[in-house]
Amino acid sequence: MFRAGSPLSYLSPAVFTEGAGVLPDGPLNAAVGETVMFTTTLTPTDKPFQSVTWSFNFSTPIIIVINSEETIGPEYEGRITFFPSTASLELRSLTLNETAEYSVNIVQDGTILSGRTTLVIYEKVSSVSVTSSSTDLVEFSGSVSLSCSASGSSLSFLWLNGSSEVTASDRVQLTDGGSSLTIINVTRSDQGPFRCLVSNPVSIGTSDPVNLSISYGPENINLILSPSQGYFAVGSDISLTCSVGSRPSAQFKWFLNGDQLRDTGSEVRLMNVQMSQSGNYSCQAFNSKTLRSQTSQPSAITVLGKSASVKPSTNLPVEGTSVSLTCEASGSVFRRNWMKDGSELTPTDNMILSDNNRVLTFNTVNRKDNGEYFCQISNPISSDEAKYVMIVNYGPENVQIKGPNKINVKGTLKLTCSAESTPSARFTWFLNGTEIPNNSAEYIKEEVEFSDSGNYTCQAWNNITERTSSSAVHGLIVTEKSSGCAAGCIAGIVIACCVIVAAAGTTFIRKSKWRIYLKCHEEFFFLLKYT
Structure with a gap:
């Protein structure tokens, strides 16, 4: 019953019935300093309620309304707004200690409707940061611990590597409620960026990214020759490139037949090579962080004492003219052989080989002679070949x-x-x-x-x-676009005109009628052809 002298003690006797769903199911979540709205499920009405009482933890009145007269608890002055049409209540400037159960009792037409719900106040997430035990690590041999800290209440933690969520595994440990992340035997995929995402029911915060430097390699070493062939003529320029996967960049050593060369970069250029530079070349890569090294498979370079070239008598062969291809070589040549499009050349009626196969002459070149011509030269110690692409104009x-x-x-x-x-x-x-x-x-x-x-x-x-x-x-x-007269019609008109002209009898017409008549016939056949 109500205390004597309280506002409710003056109400006439009523039937007390607890209303179902007067307040929605809770809990309601809100942040410190923000506003919460307790909205009833009642249909808005213009008729004032007999009384409305809002309470904190069922004992502390927030507001009591009797016949539209409001009595507000002193600690809620200036912080609430009451909505008389639905008996809803807005509470502002929330504090953490206002987490509690809130209840409302409404007297309407002699019936008491009741409702209750729970309000949970959270401190917003802020000051999210990540610290790392180390940021400079070696693949497969290093471990790292990341710790996430934040201000706020009821915090939940989630780790991201790039855009992917980090989950626990054999190498990954999540401890301290998810705020600590430990990775054992890091790999290059663990370089990040790592972010810590902290949340509670009313807010979310994300840390700045943290990147890890994961050293790895050297691995997948490969020695590349350019040009790619293994045989080179004396005086050629050769480029050797050592390709390797490594972080940080590897340091290089070069070897010829097992003997170290002076070169230390990833590329070696052999300019104007001589036969004495023939041999097996290899490179070795070393990583100063991982303290690992890797050596390539050797690549053989053979420098030939003879070089071949094909010189045409003209750079622009024209069909029907004579063209000669001359196979030149430095030094002694014991044998010359011609090939076309990968097969041994079989001379045709318009071809002549002369000067011990040195000159290939086309008496009258034609388009069928298009193709790739190779001149191969050899001697007992070396061989070479040169190519010429014939395009007959x-x-x-x-x-x-x-x-x-x-x-x-x-x-x-x-x-x-x-x-x-x-x-x-x-x-x-x-x-x-x-x-x-x-x-x-x-x-x-x-x-x-x-x-x-x-x-x-x-x-x-x-x-x-x-x-x-x-x-x-x-x-x-x-x-014309829309001619109403077809080809036969037009032709008929032309013929009729020609007949009239031919039949005319004036002196002027007689002198010109045959010329005009022939012109009409010419127009007639032109129309038959193009209409």
Whole structure:
């Protein structure tokens, strides 16, 4: 019962019924210094409640409202707002010690409705930071511990490596409620960045990234020759590169037939090599952090005493002309052999080998002679070969024009000229014998007029062979867009006009009628062809 003299002691007798769901299920979560809203499930009403009592831990009144008159507890002055239409309550400037159960008793039409819920106040997450026992480690032999600290209440910890969550495993330990991370026998995948994510029900915070420097290698060592062949002519320049995986960068030593060279970088350049520099080259990589080393497999370099080259009589062979390829070599040559496209050369009727196979002559070179020609030279102690790529220039020939023979006025005209030619031909266009300013293989006009009717000519030219092809001719007629008269109709009109002209009898017509008559027939056959 209510204490005598309290506001509720003046209420008339009522039926007390505990309402279900007057307040939503809890708990409600809020942060220190923020605001929480206790919202009832009652439908808003304009009729004042007989009384509303909000309490803290069921004993300390927050606010008592009787017939719209409010009585507020002194510690809540200026911190609450009461909503009379639903009996809801807003509480501001929350403190940690206000975590408790909150209850409401509402008297409406003689019925008491009750509700309770729990409010939990949290201190927001702040000052999240990570410390590491070490940031400089060696792969497979080092361990590291990361510790995460933060301010706030009821904290949960989550570790991230890059964008991936860190979970416990044989190498990974999570202790102290997840705030400590230990990695045993680190690998290069453990370099981070590591972040610590701290959260509670009302806030979340993330630390700055921490990166680990994981030293590894050397590994996967490889010695690369450039050029890649193992045989070189005297005077050649050779580059040897030692490739290796290592962090930090490895230090290098070089060896020839097991003897250390003076070179120490990742690349060695042999300039103007001599036969005395032939042998087995190898490189050794050393990592000053891991204290590990690795040596490459040896690569053999053989310096030949003879070098071959192929010199053509012309750099631009033209079909139908004579071309000679001369196989040159330094020093004594005991044998020369010619090959084409990987197979031994079989001379044809237009080829002659002379000067002990030194000169290969094409009496009249043609496009079938295109290909890769190799001259191989050898003597008892060395051999070499040289390559020449033959590209025979020819043409232009077989000039053709593709495109429409008839097009509507204002339509887009596209004509394409092609020709067989090496190198590609250049083109000149003409309309009814007059040159058109266009040098490409395509002639395009966006909106044609009747004056664009006629004979289009394409002439191809090869700037290497200095030959001009015979021209290709293409007839075109430009017609009305919506002609109501078909080809037969137009032809009929032309013939009728010709008959009338031929039958005319005036002196002037008689003198010119045959010329006009022949012109009519010419127009007639032109229409039959292009309509």
